[in-house]
Amino acid sequence: MRIYKVGGAVRDRLLGKPVTDIDWVVVGATTEEMLAKGYRPVGADFPVFLHPKSGEEYALARTERKSGRGYGGFTFHASPEVTLEEDLIRRDLTINAMAEDDQQNLTDPYHGQRDLEARILRHVSPAFAEDPLRVLRVARFAARYYGMGFTVAPETLELMRQLSQSGELQALTAERSWKEISRALMEDQPQVFIEVLRECGALKVLMPEVDALFGVPQPETHHPEIDTGVHTLSVLEQAALHKQPLTVRWACLLHDLGKGLTPEEEWPRHIAHEHTGLKLIKAVNERFKAPKDCQELALLVGQYHTHGHRALELKPSTLLELLQSFDVYRRPQRFEEFVAACEMDARGRKGLEQRSYPQADYLRGAAIAAHSVAVQPLLEKGFKGPELGEAIKRERLKALKAYKEAASA
Incomplete structure (x- = not known):
């Protein structure tokens, strides 16, 4: 032995x-x-x-x-x-x-x-092409060691291409795929994982919704990088740079999927992409059986990230609706992760990576203002049941109006 x-x-x-x-x-x-x-x-x-x-x-x-x-x-x-x-x-x-x-x-x-x-990632033998999971593994290693100068050998990339075209990737279970995807997203350079998958044709098979973003333009005034796919990679890169958790990184990857559905004649604008993208985000969530916290945050970020960017302009009533959508009073951490994802989205734009994002502190302050409304005085006034809920809502709206006025002063 x-x-x-x-x-x-x-x-x-x-x-x-x-x-x-x-x-x-x-x-x-x-x-x-x-x-x-x-x-x-x-x-x-x-x-x-x-x-x-x-x-x-x-x-x-x-x-x-x-x-x-x-x-x-x-x-x-x-x-x-x-x-x-x-x-x-x-x-x-x-x-x-x-x-x-x-x-x-x-x-x-x-x-x-x-x-x-x-600094080369090279397959050991032709038997490499027998296991479709290796496509994801090599892309993950590329993300892990990118900072050390590693690249995928051309002949290995060719085998990965053959695997992607063979139909074998569809035989992977959701659980095995998610294990590799989630580990790759937590590497130092997760955007490299997506780039390698795209280069070998696997992204089109595994996440066609993400693959469809490449080549889709956005308004240059807001997005100097123009290409939506390139922007998505940059957002993911920023999320890793700022040590964000898996939930935020997953949401960053999926937040703009709706832009892949915009008709070409409407480019580079993407009206209501937040809503059109929800069915795509849901499909990707379900395909990989992502954990519940990842699924929920991805859908919420997809739907509300533009609210986050316009936070300083939102009416107090809209701000209140946003906070309630996140159940911020019982789940403050989820709202904090939403704020983080919005900031990563703003920083994932060419040349704007260092620009300040005052919306983040403004949103956190709004959550504190709404949360500070005391329930006990309303109970003492005799409110109960649905009436109590409406009274709390009125007081929170009042608190948010005062908060907005103070922030604008």
């Missing part, structure tokens, strides 16, 4: 990056031997075990053969005869197909270290 550290742990150590998760491969062992040493089996698909003390995953060296469609369409074969090189060749990228023993002696049969030094 020989045990090797493999994959990301080896890659990140060589890159000088912190190593978080460690994967181990066991060569020359049987399931029975692992169980006898106290390892606990996990998963029914292939022999993976948890270490009796550390809880880390140890997998028996295995080969795989394509037997069906999609990410799960593989037959695995694990036995003591499977070599380390045979196990490594089934991995996605050369930089992930290296192993080291407990003395840090490197096993690198597919030149991963060379590609690390050359």
Whole structure:
């Protein structure tokens, strides 16, 4: 039995990056031997075990053969005869197909270290094209390591293109796709993930609503970058730069989908795109089974982001409706995330990234003003039921009028 550290742990150590998760491969062992040493089996698909003390995953060296469609369409074969090189060749990228023993002696049969030094993301073997999930994984790695100068090898991009055209991407489950998408959006350069997907044709298959934004013009006075797709990438870039959470990044990606439906004769204006885009945002949400908080914020940002930009001009009654739409009194965090998404949208414009966004503090102040209305005095006056609700609404409107007047003074 020989045990090797493999994959990301080896890659990140060589890159000088912190190593978080460690994967181990066991060569020359049987399931029975692992169980006898106290390892606990996990998963029914292939022999993976948890270490009796550390809880880390140890997998028996295995080969795989394509037997069906999609990410799960593989037959695995694990036995003591499977070599380390045979196990490594089934991995996605050369930089992930290296192993080291407990003395840090490197096993690198597919030149991963060379590609690390050359800053290239390259597939290990033609079997890469058998797994559609790898399209998303490579795009995610491109987003993660873009800042270090990594690019996707042309021949790997070509295989990704072939996969995108093969129909295999449609076989991916919503859960697997979302796992990759959500991880990619939380990388330092999430816009690169979208760019790579678009370059290989996968964006058109997975998110045609986002792909449709490229080439759609916007008024240059408000959007110096003009192209709606380019703007969306810039908004996503700003969201990452400002360390926004996943909910905000997802909303930033989807906020302008309605502009993809504007008839060409109406370009570059996009009247009511906030409303026309809602059905598209809903479709993308459902396709990937995004978490509820991501779904809700994306729809609210899609519908109300222009309200956010015009916050200083809104009538107190419109401001009150906006706050109520977000249930701001019970869910203040969601409104804060809306404000953040609006600010990222404003900053995601060429040359305007550093411009101040006073709307953010104005909206926060409005929420505080409305929230400060005390309910107890109204109860003491005898209001209850629907009458109490109307009385609270009147008082909040009064508070917002006073807030607007003070802000304008």
